[in-house]
Amino acid sequence: MRIDIISAVPKLLDSPFSHSILQRAVKNNIISIHVHDIRAFGLGKSRQIDDYQYGGGAGMVMMIEPLFNCIESLNKERKYDEIIFMTPDGALFDQKTANSLSLKRNLMIICGHYKGIDHRLREHIITKEISIGSYVLSGGEIAAAAVVDAVCRLIPGVMNDETSALSDSFQDDLLAAPVYTRPAEFNGWKVPDVLLSGHDKKIEEWREKESIERTEKLRPDLNH
Numbered sequence: 001m002r003i004d005i006i007s008a009v010p011k012l013l014d015s016p017f018s019h020s021i022l023q024r025a026v027k028n029n030i031i032s033i034h035v036h037d038i039r040a041f042g043l044g045k046s047r048q049i050d051d052y053q054y055g056g057g058a059g060m061v062m063m064i065e066p067l068f069n070c071i072e073s074l075n076k077e078r079k080y081d082e083i084i085f086m087t088p089d090g091a092l093f094d095q096k097t098a099n100s101l102s103l104k105r106n107l108m109i110i111c112g113h114y115k116g117i118d119h120r121l122r123e124h125i126i127t128k129e130i131s132i133g134s135y136v137l138s139g140g141e142i143a144a145a146a147v148v149d150a151v152c153r154l155i156p157g158v159m160n161d162e163t164s165a166l167s168d169s170f171q172d173d174l175l176a177a178p179v180y181t182r183p184a185e186f187n188g189w190k191v192p193d194v195l196l197s198g199h200d201k202k203i204e205e206w207r208e209k210e211s212i213e214r215t216e217k218l219r220p221d222l223n224h
């Protein structure tokens, strides 16, 4: 999968894909992530990318031209399955969306800043709008990093058995069961006996029961 991210603050995206699982996926050519600075498409000597909004009001708006030109330069190179705009008024991102995006070949992600982007881009160019939660971030970059992480780890070959995505929380609208490692007792705090029993079926039943109980208690909104 190829992911192109358009940003006014590309430095914010230096680190998230340079470590751990995503770094390995990049090295193994399973994913490639390309960050583009909108400023390169800015207007005039000052490379302007934002302007006051029509009708007045506080806050700058990202101009249509630099973004459009940046998007078009990429569209000329390949066909994108989705052109995604990261915005707090987008559709709430969830595991289902991550699963469906993980099946695509080419994704373009646009990070908003300031008051937002000229709405004509949303009307004519953007194919999907995503929010990662009901709160406001100062830009779309951190949200984009969250989406890219959630999507990429689902691509076959990105994770090994140890990090299998199948037993993740949310994969079947259930939270994951608690996990423990050695020592079996610390400070008098014990690991549940069943996990030390070596009895696979009992362990599986215990995990399933814990999953259901934790989901009902902590996330009653999930309908498993």
Ligand code: 6GU
Pocket: 085, 086, 087, 088, 112, 130, 131, 132, 133, 134, 135, 136, 137, 138, 139, 140, 143, 144
């Ligand atoms: Cl995608 N962007 C911004 N700026 N804030 C957010 C968000 C996105 N999702 C939740 N809050």
